[in-house]
Amino acid sequence: MKRKKFVYVVVAVAAAGVTGVAQTKQVVAPPGLQIAGIPFSPGVKAGDLYHIAGTMGTDSGGRIVAGGIEAQTKKALENIGTILKAGSMSYKDVVSTNVYLRDMRDFDAMNKVYREVFKTNPPVRATTEADLMLRGGLIEISAIAARPDLERRYINPQxxxxxxxxxxxxxxxxxxxxxxxxxxxxxxxxxxxxxxxxxxxxxxxxxxxxxxxxxxxxxxxxxxxxxxxxxxxxxxxxxxxxxxxxxxxxxxxxxxxxxxxxxxxxxxxxxxxxxxxxxx
CATH class of the missing domain: 3.30.1330.40 (RutC-like)
Known part of the structure; x- marks a missing residue:
């Protein structure tokens, strides 16, 4: 049986003066990317932005893949790609990421894989060392993407x-x-x-x-x-x-x-x- 992505639409009403303004939030949860028992949404589209949860190198059963930091980085980015696609976006729409490493000594090996995905005009990024919650996990990556129709400028001053x-x-x-x-x-x-x-x-x-x-x-x-x-x-x-x-x-x-x-x-x-x- 073909597995389907799940998309939930929530309408929030905000006050703007005396007028209610409705903003739609779309929650995107592709199969295999919402780990059982952990209360989070893999992706949420709100306004111009698409927020992607901290994503690890897990298989469809929620288990960390074998192969060390390079394999886990590749799988984490593949999982992010799946969430992006389910929200009708792609890697080129990502504008910001946070990378959390269990061990900062994996920085160079992580970058080797990361730059293969974001080859040109990569998103902004911060990389820090952190204690990760899944046993055996070496890396977690969260991301923000922006609507593809919006003009973007990559800033590197003269x-x-x-x-x-x-x-x-x-x-x-x-x-x-x-x-x-x-x-x-x-x-x-x-x-x-x-x-x-x-x-x-x-x-x-x-x-x-x-x-x-x-x-x-x-x-x-x-x-x-x-x-x-x-x-x-x-x-x-x-x-x-x-x-x-x-x-x-x-x-x-x-x-x-x-x-x-x-x-x-x-x-x-x-x-x-x-x-x-x-x-x-």
Whole structure:
């Protein structure tokens, strides 16, 4: 019997002044990609964006595939491809990913497989080390895709070096901007900029500001942020710099401890913005 994908449509009503505005959310759950007993949706389309859950290298029975990091990365990306296709999108529509590795020493091997899928104009990305929930799992990848009819621009300001890793530093699509997980680098050379947490945070946010402005956005347009610190004791010093960049209404944020791709870095920051004024 042919297995069918399941699509659920939910209509949410939001208030806009005194007028109700209906927004449709489409929940996409291809067979074999919703692990029994775990309450999550594999994919949800809402507005311009398609949100894809953290996806691991599992087979149709929810078991982690054998073969190590390369096999698991390949399978995780294949599973994401299945979710994208079920939502009438493809890899080229992906604008942002988060990669979680059980062991950061798998970074190079993961990239070898990852770049075969995202060969040109890859999405922005952040890669951090994390404890994963499925036994034997080495990698988990979440993603955001944007409607294929929306114009997108891949942002690499004049004079900046080309990124040798398979991700874009910034992508503007419609009214949204996505910035990669940025670390403390000289953007002209790509070299690590050494310094304490305040120096590194300032360099990251200066680079973010240049990327945003190159795409016609402002730092005050940012609505979502993730900050990863290698040492939680740096939290307050990071905040001292961070608070100076976003005006009176900073973006939402989560800050956690994580191992980063290089020991040269103490902090990584990822941002997502939407053009337009904010209101309290």
């Amino acid at each position: 004079g900046w070096s080309t990124n040798p890793l398979p991700y874009s530093r910034g992508i503007a699509v419609g009214d949204h901007i996505f910035l990669a997980g940025l670390v403390s680098q000289n953007p002209q050379t790509g070299d690590a900029l050494n310094g304490d947490i305040k120096v590194q945070t300032k360099q990251i946010l200066e680079n973010a500001k240049i990327l945003a402005e190159a795409a016609g956005f402002k730092m005050s347009d940012m609505v979502w942020s993730r900050v990863w610190l290698t040492d939680p004791r740096d939290f307050q010093d990071m905040n001292d710099i961070y608070r100076t960049y976003f005006g009176e209404i900073p973006p939402t944020r989560a800050t956690t401890r994580a191992a980063l791709a290089s020991p040269a870095y103490s902090v990584e920051i990822m941002l997502w913005g939407v053009k337009g004024p904010k209101q309290r």
